[in-house]
Amino acid sequence: MEHVESVAAIRSLVGEWKREPVRVALVPTMGNLHAGHLELVKRARAVAERVVASIFVNPMQFGAGEDFDAYPRTLAADSRQLEDTGADALFAPGVDEMYPRLPAEQTRVEVPGISEILCGASRPGHFSGVATVVCKLFNQVRPDVAVFGEKDFQQLLVIRRMVQDLDIPVEILGHPTQREPDGLARSSRNRYLTDEERGIAPVLYRTLEQVAGEIAAGRRDFGAVEREARERLDAAGFVTDYVSIRRAQDLAAPGAGHENGDFVVLAAARLGRARLIDNIRLASPAG
Secondary structure (H helix, E strand, C coil): CEEECCHHHHHHHHHHHCCCCCCEEEEEECCCCCHHHHHHHHHHHHHCCEEEEEECCCHHHCCCCCCCCCCCCCHHHHHHHHHHHCCCEEECCCHHHHCCCCHHHCCCCCCCCCCCCCHHHHCCCHHHHHHHHHHHHHHHHCCCEEEEECCCHHHHHHHHHHHHHCCCCCEEEEECCCECCCCCECCHHHHHCCHHHHHHCCHHHHHHHHHHHHHHCCCCCHHHHHHHHHHHHHHHCCEEEEEEEEECCCCCCCCCCCCCCEEEEEEEEEECCEEEEEEEEEECCCC
16 A cells, blocks of 8 residues: 655556546545444445545644544554555645645635534534545545545535535545444544443434434424434433434425425534534435
């Protein structure tokens, strides 16, 4: 596996590959890899002849007081896992390579509307940081396809909107959320959980399952369903940011006359030091 740190080097490597008719996939990550990340690499390998995984802890998507400095950097272990999983290259640029200008002078990508709700409402600027770094990675690596986990469902839709609006020729694939045996979505931030908190954390997914079951059974008082779910999470020890039922295609709130269709139930809640997010997709019955 090649390990490169500069934009020039990754462009040169991918350029060499593309002298042959090969398809190149990109798996963007912030490192501190777990089994869920490796499943993204496997999915990329299934749809492309060459796979690049990137590791970059992106300061632009962290807000003031968030865990940028504390976020685990485990590059050596991550590199071994990526090589064992079949990645062809690891692109691990430094901050100065990605952002040579001062933060106030850096060009940013904004995806309005969808970036300003849910996680975007409680983390202002987060999705601008995500869109900016992903846009840069697409320009640097020039992949044919990129693979993202569906656990970060809002992020996935933000990136799809950006690609569509900016005519970026990259296919975006979502991959199902990978879970622990008790249902907890795999996340690098799960490492922040104490043993006691780890025992509580699966309540988040079970609460989403309960909401999904109620909707599938025909319940349509969405506001009450969301409120009851927040109360269950708070009672379990979470500090709940939101539980929200949204249209899966655009994250719009279901309006009057649109109570049926494909929905996603999303939640974000803090448990100790960890901010956990999760979601469940569901198809609502007609009627």
